[in-house]
Amino acid sequence: MTNLACAAKRYLLSILLLLGGAAFANAQGADQLPSWNDVQSKQSIMRFVESVSKEGSPDFVPPAERIATFDNDGCLWGEQPMYFQLLFALDRVKAMAPQHPEWKDKEPFASLLKGDVKAALAGGEPAIMDIVMTTHSGMTSEEFDQIVRDWMATAKHPKTGRLYTEMVYQPMLELLAYLRANGFKTFIVSGGGIDFMRPWTEKVYGIPPEQVVGSSGKVSFEMRDGTPVLMRLPEVNFIDDKAGKPVGIHQHIGRRPIAAFGNSDGDLQMLQWTCSGPGPHLCLYVHHTDAEREWAYDRQSSIGRLDKGLDAAADGGWTVVDMKADWKQIFAFEK
């Protein structure tokens, strides 16, 4: 800091002092989770963060070990009326159709191209895998990255008409920032495709590509006209869901998180792994309870089912966020 900067700082300080001690104290203690009502979930988050980050606290955790993992679909952004990555894949089928005249007679593509999504998805998981594999492979890693960026910049959510990157939960953005401000390293650990998330997570969540863990297809290093490329193959590499989540955490991060955030049974093992660690820990479920501002679903939902997880949360004393009651605002675009 130069002398000039010191003088400026003194000037600012004197203004602050003129504004009185109360204003100063308020500046220090500003609410970092303003979209959260002051209820149990917010209190348990803040109590945990303060206890692990305060030097001298019996629960103090060194910054390097403050690992927090977040599910993405239904935890950081929406997942209704269906996973956004599946909506992306459906759009890709349409975009790729001119190069695939054979799809006119081949399910699930034929139904999709006729606009009958329900019939296309009637084939269940094999049909979905067929759609995802077909639309996510056959190009280089960089070509796919650009396809995702283009879609994210233009595609709109069918209900809200908003960009998908606007369909993120404002309280969770605040939580991510709050954790990082307290020395946490924040990771995504999602069943979604790792390469579908990485092009935009840094801008939207402040989470860089190397802190994204997800499902993946195999890639192969090849020379194309003398230039190295990574070709995306139509083969599953890793499914980062359910018991795969602690495995993905182990392979990518190599440390056990001390805080984990999810919203479905797909996150159960991640939360179990986190909350059976030896030190202090926080496990939190986001419970979708707001049919008006967002969606309400849990034990019976085919997307984001939260059934065993609700029982485990009750048994384990985990924090459960009641979206309707606990969040003042869900999306930033709300008035």
Added chain:
Amino acid sequence: MTNLACAAKRYLLSILLLLGGAAFANAQGADQLPSWNDVQSKQSIMRFVESVSKEGSPDFVPPAERIATFDNDGCLWGEQPMYFQLLFALDRVKAMAPQHPEWKDKEPFASLLKGDVKAALAGGEPAIMDIVMTTHSGMTSEEFDQIVRDWMATAKHPKTGRLYTEMVYQPMLELLAYLRANGFKTFIVSGGGIDFMRPWTEKVYGIPPEQVVGSSGKVSFEMRDGTPVLMRLPEVNFIDDKAGKPVGIHQHIGRRPIAAFGNSDGDLQMLQWTCSGPGPHLCLYVHHTDAEREWAYDRQSSIGRLDKGLDAAADGGWTVVDMKADWKQIFAFEK
């Protein structure tokens, strides 16, 4: 900064001014690579780092994209007379032998237990894989972590009698720190086992577990007496070598490095991938040329062979470090 700190800063500045401009300039420009002779390799590193980290430079790269990847064996620490992880595995065979009476009649274990390493390894890669898989699986992730920590704290290198964590190259430690001081994020990308490195890379290299990419076995999430564990299975998950290195980089990091450091043909594809990127980049090979202070080997060596890589370096104008000529000191324990 408080007024008091400002005053202290002014005082320090005035002392610095009294010491004269020359001393001040020296403090600013202190050599951050003191174990490197002032030759071409050092100059090319410094030129690159300055050009990408200087705002306004045509080669400026934002900090988030300053990814540097380092091979480990033979690049950050030694790899002779054989890979240290193999020496670890051989020690584990001896430690585990009492629980495995059947090994007396089963190769490669029988030869190993008689002290005949050469005969044991005569079976080539299958024998080595058998030894590694047997010694690296069958326990939880946390049990294995402790086994590695215990070995690292006690085992000694057969030639130098030093701990393996002392067998690291001082010039490379300086390079890691220099890159980080200039906003780079440093990663290990090694053919070695990811879980063999993670327990000590933070302390020794300043590289945290989540920035280590390596070969791995499969792990499985299981409940053991009601407690979740990750069990290590005797199955290969990923081999992070040769064409696997750019793949491992893609899966773990999700960005192309702008600088890559290796020492063998196993690093060739990582360097090709790095140095075919669109922006500025640096590719560097450490060439083992010092039979006196370390080892001298390249095109004919079975460990750390550097043959195609030397040709590629000449063709591509990559930087090659001549260890004997370029490094003032190799190990910190040298006088």
